[in-house]
Amino acid sequence: MKTVNQSMRKKDAMQLVTGQPVYMDDVIPQDCLIVKLLRSPHANAIVQEIDTSRALLVPGIEAIYTWKDVDQQGRRYTQAGQTYPEPSPYDRLVIDRHVRFAGDVVAILAGKDEKCVDKAMKLIKVQYEVLPAVLDYHTALDNPVLVHPEENWESLAPVGADNKRNLCAHDESGAGDIEAVLAGCDVVIDHTYHTRACQQAMMETFRTYCSIDAYGRLNVLSSTQIVFHCRRILANALHIPKSMIRVAKPRIGGGFGAKQTSVCEVYPAFVTWKTKKPSKIIFSRYESQIASTPRHEMELHVRLGATKDGIVRGIDLYTLSNTGAYGEHGPTTVGLSGHKSIPLYGKAEAFRFVSDVVYTNHMSAGAYRGYGATQGLFAVESAVNELADKLGIDPFVIRQRNIVHEGDVMPAYYGQVNTSCALDRCLQAVHDNIGWDEKYPVRDMGNGKVRAVGMGMAMQGSGITSVDVGSASLKINDDGFYTLSIGAADMGTGCDTILAQIAAEVLDCPLDNVTVLGADTDSSPYDSGSYASSTTYVTGKAVEQCAEQLKQKICQVGAGLLGLDERAVVFAGDAVTSEDGTQRATLAQIAAASQCGSNTALEAVVTHSSEISPPPFMVGAAEVEVDLETGEAQVIRYEAAVDCGTPVNPNLARVQAEGGILQGIGMALTENVTYDDRGMPQENSLMQYKIPARNDIGHIHVVFESSYEGTGPFGAKSIGEVVINTPLPAVADAIYHATHKRFYELPITREQIALAGQ
Amino acid sequence: MQITFTLNHKKVTAEIAADTVLLDLVRSLGCKSVKRGCETANCGLCTVFLDEKPVLSCSVLAARVNGRSVTTLEGLQEEAAEFGAFIADQGAEQCGFCNPGFIMNALALFRENPDPGEDEIKEYLAGNLCRCSGYEGQLRGILNFLAWKKGKEAAQ
Numbered sequence: 049m050k051t052v053n054q055s056m057r058k059k060d061a062m063q064l065v066t067g068q069p070v071y072m073d074d075v076i077p078q079d080c081l082i083v084k085l086l087r088s089p090h091a092n093a094i095v096q097e098i099d100t101s102r103a104l105l106v107p108g109i110e111a112i113y114t115w116k117d118v119d120q121q122g123r124r125y126t127q128a129g130q131t132y133p134e135p136s137p138y139d140r141l142v143i144d145r146h147v148r149f150a151g152d153v154v155a156i157l158a159g160k161d162e163k164c165v166d167k168a169m170k171l172i173k174v175q176y177e178v179l180p181a182v183l184d185y186h187t188a189l190d191n192p193v194l195v196h197p198e199e200n201w202e203s204l205a206p207v208g209a210d211n212k213r214n215l216c217a218h219d220e221s222g223a224g225d226i227e228a229v230l231a232g233c234d235v236v237i238d239h240t241y242h243t244r245a246c247q248q249a250m251m252e253t254f255r256t257y258c259s260i261d262a263y264g265r266l267n268v269l270s271s272t273q274i275v276f277h278c279r280r281i282l283a284n285a286l287h288i289p290k291s292m293i294r295v296a297k298p299r300i301g302g303g304f305g306a307k308q309t310s311v312c313e314v315y316p317a318f319v320t321w322k323t324k325k326p327s328k329i330i331f332s333r334y335e336s337q338i339a340s341t342p343r344h345e346m347e348l349h350v351r352l353g354a355t356k357d358g359i360v361r362g363i364d365l366y367t368l369s370n371t372g373a374y375g376e377h378g379p380t381t382v383g384l385s386g387h388k389s390i391p392l393y394g395k396a397e398a399f400r401f402v403s404d405v406v407y408t409n410h411m412s413a414g415a416y417r418g419y420g421a422t423q424g425l426f427a428v429e430s431a432v433n434e435l436a437d438k439l440g441i442d443p444f445v446i447r448q449r450n451i452v453h454e455g456d457v458m459p460a461y462y463g464q465v466n467t468s469c470a471l472d473r474c475l476q477a478v479h480d481n482i483g484w485d486e487k488y489p490v491r492d493m494g495n496g497k498v499r500a501v502g503m504g505m506a507m508q509g510s511g512i513t514s515v516d517v518g519s520a521s522l523k524i525n526d527d528g529f530y531t532l533s534i535g536a537a538d539m540g541t542g543c544d545t546i547l548a549q550i551a552a553e554v555l556d557c558p559l560d561n562v563t564v565l566g567a568d569t570d571s572s573p574y575d576s577g578s579y580a581s582s583t584t585y586v587t588g589k590a591v592e593q594c595a596e597q598l599k600q601k602i603c604q605v606g607a608g609l610l611g612l613d614e615r616a617v618v619f620a621g622d623a624v625t626s627e628d629g630t631q632r633a634t635l636a637q638i639a640a641a642s643q644c645g646s647n648t649a650l651e652a653v654v655t656h657s658s659e660i661s662p663p664p665f666m667v668g669a670a671e672v673e674v675d676l677e678t679g680e681a682q683v684i685r686y687e688a689a690v691d692c693g694t695p696v697n698p699n700l701a702r703v704q705a706e707g708g709i710l711q712g713i714g715m716a717l718t719e720n721v722t723y724d725d726r727g728m729p730q731e732n733s734l735m736q737y738k739i740p741a742r743n744d745i746g747h748i749h750v751v752f753e754s755s756y757e758g759t760g761p762f763g764a765k766s767i768g769e770v771v772i773n774t775p776l777p778a779v780a781d782a783i784y785h786a787t788h789k790r791f792y793e794l795p796i797t798r799e800q801i802a803l804a805g806q
Numbered sequence: 807m808q809i810t811f812t813l814n815h816k817k818v819t820a821e822i823a824a825d826t827v828l829l830d831l832v833r834s835l836g837c838k839s840v841k842r843g844c845e846t847a848n849c850g851l852c853t854v855f856l857d858e859k860p861v862l863s864c865s866v867l868a869a870r871v872n873g874r875s876v877t878t879l880e881g882l883q884e885e886a887a888e889f890g891a892f893i894a895d896q897g898a899e900q901c902g903f904c905n906p907g908f909i910m911n912a913l914a915l916f917r918e919n920p921d922p923g924e925d926e927i928k929e930y931l932a933g934n935l936c937r938c939s940g941y942e943g944q945l946r947g948i949l950n951f952l953a954w955k956k957g958k959e960a961a962q
Contacts, residue, residue: 055897057894057895057897058894058897058899060902061890061893061894061897061899062887062890062891062894063902064894064899064901064902064905065886065887065889065890065891065893065894065899065902065905065909066839066879066883066886066887066890067838067839067840067878067879067880067886067905067906067909068838068839069838069839070902071841071903073838074838078834248937249937250901250903250937251841251843251849251851251901251903251904251935251936251937251938252841252843252901252903253843299901299902300901301841301901301902301903302900302901302903302937302938303901304937332845333843333844333845333846334845539901540900540901540902540903540938541900541901542897542900697897699895699896699897699943700897702897702943703896703897703898703900703938703939703940703942703943706939706940706941706942706943707900707937707938707939707940708940709940710940710941711937711940733844733845733846733848734843734844734846734848734849734935735846735848739935739937741932741933741935742928742931742932742934742936742941742944742945743928743929743932745940745941747942748940748942749942
């Protein structure tokens with residue numbers, strides 16, 4: 049292959065490293081309305097009185113909207129970017145008289161500059177009727193305090209939701225007789241694990257610009273992963289026709305799932321639709337920490353039974369998930385906690401997976417890289433690590449005895465067949481690369497510090513089976529260069545480049561001959577958007593097929609120019625030639641012919657969806673240095689092996705893995721989310737919410753052990769999400785080996801380690 | 807109030823409020839490479855040079871640059887492209903939002919210490935957060951750049 053599986057520079061790389069103005073706030077007019085939000089200080093309250101009269105007198109204030117400007121009986125909507133009908137409940141109004149978390153929106157302000165808006169915000173007088181709040185998610189189900197008592201709450205999909213029970217979703221699945229299997233096991237590991245509502249903390253906070261175009265339509269330029277879903281969300285929120293809305297994205301400063309939810313778009317859209325004036329909103333980091341869309345906090349009760357030889361015979365998992373005040377991604381994230389952890393254990397005779405997702409008066413949770421699998425894998429992999437320890441079996445050996453293999457049916461993975469899998473090779477590579485046998489379990493460094501190792505495995509999916517849709521359109525232009533239009537969103541991952549690589553491979557041309565346009569609801573072919581690890585596998589396949597179709601059309605026109613039969617020509621990349629190569633119509637000639645007196649569109653559009661979601665697999669091992677006195681723990685080395693099928697661009701796949709691993713390490717060690725007794729998030733800045741800095745990590749080393757996925761483009765599966773999962777169990781087990789104390793809750797803080805060391 | 811200063815080698819006069827910070831001033835003057843990532847001086851995205859030394863422009867009052875010299879990545883395009891190409895060759899620019907601040911500070915490091923070791927690199931750039939890359943690709947890019955520069959200088 050000339051282009052695929054090559055480490056090509058990202059097409060936008062040089063623009064980015066030289067700081068060109070390509071992000072939302074760089075490209076919009078400076079003189080637009082500034083939109084800001086007045087937020088509730090209470091976790092659960094009704095706005096009794098709101099007086100904006102003095103605030104409206106501030107010079108420069110254009111408008112202030114409150115619940116009185118929003119039909120409280122109107123149809124509700126969800127901000128979750130999901131395929132219609134969304135599993136997430138319709139439980140929001142743009143401004144609701146009933147505010148449900150500390151940070152919920154009370155008023156939308158718009159003015160000519162930040163100063164006047166800030167001043168006006170202080171002059172709004174609000175009287176709240178403060179209600180008791182549900183702040184402990186263990187008590188949420190059937191609590192007399194209802195987060196959503198309203199009658200116009202709506203669930204569109206059969207996810208077991210009931211707002212009169214604070215229940216956002218409930219599900220049960222299983223195979224075999226789990227109780228009988230566990231009763232017959234030599235050993236059962238039985239523990240409850242807890243993970244926090246971690247923040248994606250992408251460097252570019254949430255932001256959107258809106259204006260009215262020449263046709264009177266609402267134009268939205270937003271930092272979003274989901275242009276098409278965003279159009280529907282805005283139409284539902286504003287109760288205006290979808291035909292009146294266009295959503296496009298510029299370069300995005302990171303997403304990680306945060307921008308799979310329309311966290312900020314509705315507010316400037318509301319302002320611009322009402323005032324017909326351009327407006328923008330830019331969330332502060334504070335807002336991005338306290339009123340956004342973090343990972344679902346989950347508690348996972350695992351019962352894992354095995355033989356004395358370490359063969360896992362059954363896994364019973366109950367997951368309780370805290371979706372917060374609104375149900376974005378609540379019903380779907382929880383499913384991955386079981387369906388993308390249990391299937392790793394291919395010899396299990398039975399499993400049961402039960403889940404409840406509950407409403408509380410915390411900020412709404414949402415989509416974050418890993419999407420529930422991260423939480424589930426922490427629990428299941430930690431249980432297996434404990435099993436290995438209990439039985440005196442090496443953690444790698446116990447995995448080798450248990451792992452799912454290519455060709456196996458995976459009952460807990462919706463009964464799908466494991467079509468491509470190099471998990472066995474991943475285990476071997478990581479075992480050897482980290483020097484496991486010399487380092488396991490712990491070495492005393494003789495200076496008060498110990499170095500310990502731990503490991504974990506992971507899987508994810510590649511798109512949502514029979515739901516996600518990827519599309520591509522390709523056309524040939526003057527001189528024979530191509531334009532690839534996509535609806536997938538490059539959020540820094542490099543999908544514009546890798547999709548162009550796939551097109552260039554099929555069209556046998558240099559990467560520079562393929563320009564990429566995306567994503568814009570008016571001009572892009574329909575795509576669900578960039579989430580669920582779908583872009584390479586689903587949209588990539590659409591690109592491959594689209595390029596094949598365009599090639600056929602080019603050959604038709606080329607054959608016509610040469611006066612040959614279509615079957616007597618071959619596509620040679622830069623030309624269409626006769627079979628013996630003596631007659632040539634260059635691409636430039638063909639493109640020119642298509643633009644003069646032509647009745648043939650040299651353009652192709654392909655839409656693709658997959659009936660399977662082949663899992664990528666991964667193994668990771670952490671070497672952690674622990675100072676037993678101070679509790680300081682640093683990952684000095686992380687070794688990983690990834691099976692993402694064919695890496696379309698090994699450089700970009702590697703950086704995905706390295707970046708995901710460090711996010712996972714942050715989740716294991718420092719990224720904490722706690723609430724005070726009034727329901728206010730405590731870690732409300734990058735000062736308190738500690739994402740890893742470069743001196744917090746030693747080295748991360750990633751290798752690829754590729755299987756070949758026949759249904760993916762050139763054998764590819766996904767990479768984006770699986771990479772965040774392994775550090776959680778690996779780091780936790782290393783800390784156990786260092787301190788001889790097991791932690792069942794993340795993050796494992798320095799204080800906790802220091803106390804354990806005493 | 808009115809201030810006059812040098813921005814990317816050009817004299818500029820600007821009307822500012824007393825509480826305007828340098829970050830907002832340079833952006834309003836067209837230097838869009840300078841980004842805001844937090845409000846607590848933690849992320850490093852807004853790094854610019856003030857009299858050739860790196861500072862966080864979110865934490866410098868615009869009034870303080872009166873009579874002084876400010877440089878943003880817009881004024882260092884050749885250097886940015888020369889070094890940035892090594893980051894691009896690793897795919898480590900990723901979303902790119904942290905790149906200008908990170909590259910400004912890396913250039914400052916190379917000026918201060920032309921031959922830094924790995925620990926010195928990590929220490930100097932510790933205040934430049936990146937959520938995408940895990941830093942490893944940035945480190946590879948920096949080390950490759952330094953090796954290339956050394957080779958180039960040796961050849962001269």
